[in-house]
Amino acid sequence: MDAADKAHNTLLARYRARLQDEQADITRRFCADHDSSALLQARSQRIDAVLCDLWRDLEMPASLALIAVGGYGREQLYPYSDIDLLFLLPEPPDAALADTLEHLIRLLWDIGLTIGHSVCTPEECLEEAANDLTVQTALIDARLLTGDLSLFARLQRAFQQQINLQAFFHGKCLEQKERHLRYHESPYSLEPNCKESPGGLRDLQMILWLAQAAGFGKNWKALQEHGLISREEQGRLEMREAFLQRLRIELHLLARRQEDRLLFDHQTAVAERMGFVTTQSLRAGEQLMQRYYQTAKVVTQINAILLQTIGAAIFPLPPHPPSPINAWFQETDQFLDVVDENVFKRSPEAILEAFLVMAQRPSLRGMTARMIRALWRARTQVDERFRADPGNRARFLALFRQEHGVLHELRRMNQFGILGRYLPNFGEIVGRMQYDLFHAYTVDQHTLLVLRNLRRFLASEFAHEYPFCSQLISNFDKPWLLYIAALFHDIAKGRGGDHSALGAADAQTFCQEHGLDAADSELIVWLVRDHLLMSNVAQKKDTSDPDVIAGFAAAVRDERRLTALYLLTVADIRATSPKVWNSWKGQLLEELYRLTVRALRAGGQLPPRQGWILEKQDEAKRLIRAQSIPDAAHEVLWAQLDTVYFLRHSPAEIAWHACLLHGRIDSPQPIVKARRHHSGAGIEIAVYTRDADDLFLRIVGFFSRAGFNIMDAKIHTTRHGYALDSFILLDFSEREMSIDALLERIEHQLAAQLASNALPEAPPAVRPSRQVRHFPIQPAIAIQPDDNGQAFILSVSATDRPGLLYTVAETLAEHGANLHTAKIATLGERVEDTFLISGGDIADSANRIRLETELLDRLKR
DSSP: OOHHHHHHHHHHHHHHHHHHHHHHHHHHHHHHHOOHHHHHHHHHHHHHHHHHHHHHHTTOOTTOEEEEOHHHHTTOOOTTOOEEEEEEOSSOOOHHHHHHHHHHHHHHHHTTOOEEEEEEOHHHHHHHHHHOHHHHHHHHTOEEEEEOHHHHHHHHHHHHHHOOHHHHHHHHHHHHHHHHHHTTTOSOSSSOBTTTSTTSHHHHHHHHHHHHHTTSOSSHHHHHHTTSSOHHHHHHHHHHHHHHHHHHHHHHHHHTSOOOBOOHHHHHHHHHHTTOOOOSSOOHHHHHHHHHHHHHHHHHHHHHHHHHHHHHHHSOOOOOOOEEOSSSEEEETTEEEESSTTHHHHOTTHHHHHHHHHHHOTTOOEEOHHHHHHHHHHGGGOSHHHHHOHHHHHHHHHHHTOSSOHHHHHHHHHHTTOHHHHSHHHHHHTTOOOTTSSOOSOHHHHHHHHHHHHHHHHOGGGTTTSHHHHHHHHTOSOHHHHHHHHHHTTTTTTSSSOHHHHHHHHHHHHHHHTTOOHHHHHHHHHHHHTTTHHHHHHHHSOTTSHHHHHHHHHHHOSHHHHHHHHHHHHHHHHTTOTTTOOHHHHHHHHHHHHHHHHHHHTTSOOOOHHHHHHHHHHHHHHHHHHTTOOTTTTHHHHTTOOHHHHHHSOHHHHHHHHHHTTTOTTOSSOEEEEEEOTTSSSEEEEEEEEOOTTHHHHHHHHHHHTTEEEEEEEEEEOTTSEEEEEEEEEEOSOOSSOHHHHHHHHHHHHHHHHHHTOOOOOOOOOOOOHHHHHSOOOOEEEEEEOTTSSSEEEEEEEEOOTTHHHHHHHHHHHTTOEEEEEEOOEETTEEEEEEEEEOTTTTSHHHHHHHHHHHHHHHHO
């Protein structure tokens, strides 16, 4: 090793050890004092010193400048953040200087720094900035570390002259909008990003970038001195920023890398590091997340106020006299404004009037910053006396009756903290997360999404989404009653006990206090108490059974209540999580609605079983004739089928089977036919083959290995020993083939497997998802006799996973049990499956207990 290499290695070892020691020292101090700003500043200063010393040791040319940009330029360097550097040169580098810079950059990486860098002249830098908003933003935060001060000053002067302030403002606002869209415009996801999500640190940095570009200073104190925010707002901003900064620091230190997502893996550990303690009612992680959501809510609100305030300063409008609206409000440039800042102090009733005016005047684009501030300060006036005022109650109720703006104004009320004060029980669910992996949003956000869905049913531009819902709600006499039911349906979540019953009691009190008539009150209270009824019947019960329909019809009593419940149910399921709703669930609910309407119009009953079967058979015959099949062709097959088959299958399915098996009811080879389901929801499969004890197990194994989700199964055995089984599949895997090719492959491969009489093959084991590992679902099994006492209903609740249905089928086969129907309900990461079974050894209660025990044991593995 020559002297140069030895000197290089010595330098490398010295700086690497120095960085490690200083990082450890900074971390120790933070763990002792939890001072976020001190850590950020200390790390920036230590890196400053390292870079300056290294610059000097390498004797870099005096004509160059080393500049910190980005978060490093702001002196907000998180434990594992990248270090963004600009190497500024007076002119393009020659070969020698290029080699020197390359050596320096490589050395920075070797000593342990993760850097992002650019090398350019002022002219090149300005050219890039002219076409790149990111470069402009980086230059706003630029800070000279060492080197030629005059070169850096030249760049700054030229940049300030070049930047188009209005274009920069528009560009950053668009950038924020696009970023928010990536996170579904909500800070209330299960695993938010504390930097990038709406309400995160980036929303605060956004304000400071715009303020600095406009000359209003680079921190909250400077904004207060320029009159853009009050001292109270400055304090709130500094407090919220400190919370988010500490959260991000703790995430970095815990993950030992740049990690800004509040993953389930980290929530509990970060909460405990930040001093949250698990109580009987709330885990530490839940407390942390509720605090985070409340913080994000305040940040989004202040972000909106300051964007409007800074925008007004950057885009001064010609002075227009405000247009009076009433004694409290005026219109200023299409924004609602208060006549003076003391309006709400003098007249608290104007608080609710403000939202009512917004809903009544769709031409208004929003509220002025002054108006928003005044509302925020006035929120504490919404107290018990305010809530008891008849005028305020009338205004609140009137909001729901408005043709436009109901959702927007309720969202605005929630954002400003007024909705939760007017309805204290609603205030308790603000920021409350539901850790069931079924609901992807906080309870308040979910509630407002339900209301959004109901409003979309009424909007003509969304009629194509759910035309049946749009048709029903357009004929509903008082849609605003559904909005109130939506507001209360989950209001008791997290209170303990049955949230539906507790919420119904809250709704009853609300209706009485707000003077609703008896019929409207009864509908709202019933909807809140039974808002889960329709989804449970559609997804868990055999709706081909007339007795099930009759029982459901008796519970809903009339078409008005049925329509209201159907609309609320669809809106509710769609608002839980993007993964929960699918067209198959929509089909189940619509079929249940139509069957129940028919029963209600017939006095609460469908035709007797035999009459209903004859109706189905007549319709099936009509469909068979349309296929040019001889009139009597179905009789051979139907002679082998019993009453249960005709009850459980629709006329379309009965006709399809008859046409498929025409002349083949004694086929020696398995017959498999696949087609798209008529609703567009998935794939329908018919399997016809000689019955065997392990047949269902083999079919389920095939579908599981092929990556299909079985949503529905109807299992039937003919009188002459053939199995006629029907399946509805959803295909969630990506397949590079057409639907026709997929159907053909299913038919060929499944028929070949059944013909081979191969032993059942279990699907491969799959590790549970990261989310499920942190929120495991305890499996539950129940076996109860059905209403007729001729079979048993097996209910399974467990974590969804590939092969779950195979496990159930395998266990049933070991007990010799026959499976007649299977209904699969997937709720996020949880399944709630219902099976109708009979036969084997399960008639004996001891064997049923053994079956339950074995299933539980297998599902826990």
